[in-house]
Amino acid sequence: MSGVGLIGIPYDEDSSFLRGAAEAPPLIRDAFFSEASNLWSENGFDFGSAPFHDEGDLETLPGEAMRDRITASIGSLLDRGMRPLSLGGDHSITYPILKAFGPRFSELTIIHIDAHGDLYDQFAGNRFSHACPFARIMEEQLAVRLIQIGIRSLTGHQRDQIARFGVETIEMKDLRDDITLEIGMPVYLSFDIDGLDPAFAPGVSHPEPGGLSTRQAISLIHRIQAPIVGADIVEFNPRRDVAGLTANLCAKLLKEIAAKMM
Ligand SMILES: [Mn+2]
Numbered sequence: 001m002s003g004v005g006l007i008g009i010p011y012d013e014d015s016s017f018l019r020g021a022a023e024a025p026p027l028i029r030d031a032f033f034s035e036a037s038n039l040w041s042e043n044g045f046d047f048g049s050a051p052f053h054d055e056g057d058l059e060t061l062p063g064e065a066m067r068d069r070i071t072a073s074i075g076s077l078l079d080r081g082m083r084p085l086s087l088g089g090d091h092s093i094t095y096p097i098l099k100a101f102g103p104r105f106s107e108l109t110i111i112h113i114d115a116h117g118d119l120y121d122q123f124a125g126n127r128f129s130h131a132c133p134f135a136r137i138m139e140e141q142l143a144v145r146l147i148q149i150g151i152r153s154l155t156g157h158q159r160d161q162i163a164r165f166g167v168e169t170i171e172m173k174d175l176r177d178d179i180t181l182e183i184g185m186p187v188y189l190s191f192d193i194d195g196l197d198p199a200f201a202p203g204v205s206h207p208e209p210g211g212l213s214t215r216q217a218i219s220l221i222h223r224i225q226a227p228i229v230g231a232d233i234v235e236f237n238p239r240r241d242v243a244g245l246t247a248n249l250c251a252k253l254l255k256e257i258a259a260k261m262m
Helices: 021-032 063-079 091-104 133-139 156-165 214-223 245-261
Strands: 003-009 053-057 082-088 109-113 145-151 168-171 187-192 228-234
Touching (some): 003 245, 021 053, 021 245, 082 091, 091 133, 091 228, 214 245, 228 245
Parallel strands (some): 003 053, 003 082, 109 145, 109 187, 187 228
């Protein structure tokens, strides 16, 4: 088997503020297959004639058992030759996902789109908080490079972490629309929906004004010049959504990311 392997990870127990992200995966699928649109990506890929493999949603387990389940499930997709595309869930899932990628890829760059750095050493006493995944990933050297885009809420501690781990952070205030993303190695794309401005993505737990437009986000995806071997779409919180706008946005990003991966 080859191609994209979709998997839902309905887990939000490591969210620090609001629950609800666990309810996202089936709503993103519904929006993706909605008859309001079609199954063609902007670059001409038709998911109607070439659908991706869908593993369905993982059973939700508590804490450490869930992390082990995520790592095993992503590893299984990779060992079957597929490129995992995960629907979260909160951003804590990215650390156990990368624990599956790390041992299988000697060279891997993470492109991380987000309003937040998610680099806290711990948050409210939790080292596995959705505010911490990239600290764990960089400590364990699960990727060679971490490139962050759209960040606009850094604290002094997070700036220290950026220096400590050599993270390449392109803050939203410094982002240029002609950015090039030529990466000479496989890429893992971690897409936090709150990287977009709350005007485009109201359904998130931590809305941070001043973010990406939908068009900027899609252009960033299209500009990645490297094989994308895995991706996640996280932090959509349906309890905060308005008129299904954010579910529809997630479905659009899913289509453009998956097409880029095919
Ligand atoms: Mn975020």
